[in-house]
Amino acid sequence: MTTHHPSSDTPATPATPVTSTVPDPAAGRAVREADRAHVFHSWSAQGLIDPPAVAGAEGSHFWDYEGKRYLDFTSGLVFTNIGYAHPKVVTAVQEQAAKMCTFAPAFAIEARSEAARLIAERTPGDLDKIFFTNGGADAVEHAIRMARLHTGRPKVLSAYRSYHGGTQQAINLTGDPRRWASDSGTAGVVHFHGPHLYRTPFYAETEEQECERALAHLEQTLAYEGPQTVAAVILETVPGTAGIMMPPPGYLAGVREICDKYGVVLVLDEVMAGFGRTGTWFAADLYGVVPDLLTFAKGVNSGYVPLGGVAISGKIAETFDQRPYPGGLTYSGHPLACGAAVATLRTMAEEGIVEHAARLGETVIGPALREMAARHPSVGEVRGTGVFWALDLVRDQETREPLVPYNASGADNAPMAEFAAAAKRGGLWPFVNMNRTHVVPPCNITEADLKEGLSVLDEALTAADAHTTAGTGGAAAGAGSTGE
Template identity: 65%
Template sequence: MSDHQHDTDPLPETAPGILAEDRAHLFYSWSAQRALRPMPVAGALGSYFWDYEGNRYLDFASQFVHVNIGHQHPKVVAAIQRQAARLCTVSPAFGNDQRARAARLIAERAPGDLDRVLFTNGGTDAVEHAVRMARLVTGRPKVLAAYRSYHGASHLALHLTGDPRRWPVDTGTAGVVHFFGPYLYRTAFHARTEQEEAQRALAHLEQVIALEGPGTVAAVILEPVVGTNGVLVPPPGYLAGVRELCDRHGILLVADEVMAGFGRTGRWFAVQNWDVVPDLITFAKGVNSGYVPLGGVLMGPRVHEAFADRPYPGGLTYSGHPLACAAAVAAITAMTEERIVEHAAWLGTEVLGPGLRELADRHPVVGEVRGLGVFWALELVRDRDTREMLPPLGPPGGPPGPMDELAAACRKRGLWPFLHTNRVHVLPPCTATEQEVRTGLEILDEALSVVDPR
């Protein structure tokens, strides 16, 4: 046995051993570090993962809403293993078969004339590059982004983000202007119908553009279906109206599909639900279900032809990493051959939508149900008439609130939920079976009884 082998400690095989190493050395994102007690995960398969004590959880969060093809899909795992044996990495300055094939497969499924791909390491840097491209192509400085949005964790992406996570870093100097998107349940426009909400939200955006100066606005960036901030499905006509406003003023439309893309809404890209073609699409997560980190920017001719004879000022060492692209090729191929996107649409129409509306009928704590595909949210309220929000999760180490009790009730019964402020997001993998989804809805039914108004 070599000296190196003598010096190498075996991996800890128990949850306490893993947690001891974890807490001694790891720093977690979005977290106050002292109170953290992360659950070590021992394995996963399909729609389930489990801990070291053998507790098994139905993954109704798809981890961070990225395991669209389910855990450990054998075709994707095999593709990564084959590529690792042949060529683990190569500079993005070289051609690579998996990189080229992944780009082609993505472009073939994209809307309209979006047919070129810049690969990135994830969704945040995809947004960074999309905004850079828009500013360079238009020669304009400003970007308009919605409140109740999330666009990433870098400095610029957090400036674009419209929720409180941006507050600690927001200097107000990044050329970002925020606007209100449609959200009929808590309308900012005193609307009573979806049609009114769409019309008034568009009138508001038009006014923001006019007051900011159309000639100063490079891009409007939005999530076609808002993800973390509520699974907000736009009313009919809204996205088409934004497209028209952008065309009228020479503004590029950027669709942030990092969470909504690759089957989550029952289409390859969420914008396809409304037949809208943006100038740029950012993607990540579901492109290969996060098996190896990968993101990218899809662009149409107005953008990529702008750099035909001048260099694009940007790049990444791991752009189009062969292992990540091999995973993407295998994932997209499997999703196509196994009709996984169509299955996600069917689950939304036939199982999740009806099932969640039945829960709303039984539980007065549910104020609204909204979603499509395998992308849903229950908005929880103290009172349906006043729409007062159920209090969000309590502070780390503090007394539990209603949402903490709901989370505990779900996990006790073997369901891993995605909770945000006063909402339960229902986000199983696109590959979940009908029975798995119905099992999850049954558990959620029991857990909601814990927080129903008494």
């Protein structure tokens, strides 16, 4: 059993019995058969996938029906910030269900009010009003609606290296290839390049140059689009799925100044980066920047019950003081979800989970990944903070050619598939996206579990090394060397 207490390796006592880890292959087969017959999975060609059947999960681990355990270095989809089945939150959900399982959003409900208060206590600046949604994508949808209504302007600027959600407006805001199939070209979204020195679009050689040129590019884009037509600039404070690219010093402050100069709303998307992931309550805290709107989800209650929202500044909240806000959701501020959020936020404070995440990043993850980079020719760059890290994998460290092409699939993606398979054989479930692997375990993972996972990751990187220009035998030999 994995502990829930960040300062100790002593197991916590679960509120309810943990799902049995006794192998039951027949049950696993039944689960997979029903899944393949009836479940339509996101982002997938349905006939080409074979989803693993998960029997249970606790702490930083999950296991299948054959009894194979995995250390989860993905935190689900980077949302189980306090791990699976934390007893305090499980108990809180049970108690909330018994007290008030659901109620309409137009009423004042204790769990909803307390969740909003606790979130507002932690958000930067005067982001003291909370609009609850069901998840991150609809939080972004409503933030953009608020910005457009507040300014009376139609356009929104967002970065190419970004992900903001799968609903219609959010997917158009997204910069990565998941946007392409649904891009209407009429959603009022203009994309620009954010800073990323390792793969700079600005021919910069230093962080200072990258920051200066990225800000100039943003302001030039605004000028070309007509600042009077732009309602908002939306940025992931630290882009997550796109590569965990820490903005250079001064960049976010510069974006804030540009937005103020032209009367543009600054929206920071903290759906993935928020609630302890970066070793602070919000990534914005690292940079001393206060946005006008901040979107959140995932870590707010560790994903135990779907919940997201928008934290709203005083000046935008004032817009809707005497004017109705034209938006809402049936399950806005759902009592079960808010009860889980209250318990999660209190637990994170009581157990020092945010501080624990910061310490792990500084003393364990960062040093270990940098040491790996010195030994593995496939590691081009290490970047991150807290429990939010990425390894940029390359074929050649000098040229920085990615290990696989952008948006690779099939045979082109074989090197990354082999790396992932090697990690899974070692009992580690890795986060893999394009040419990167991310290290994003629960914020309260124990140091012992973390070091175990890093050791498996270290070994799995040899599969990627075989596909580098420094690898012996080239790609063909590498494929054979990592086969089952």
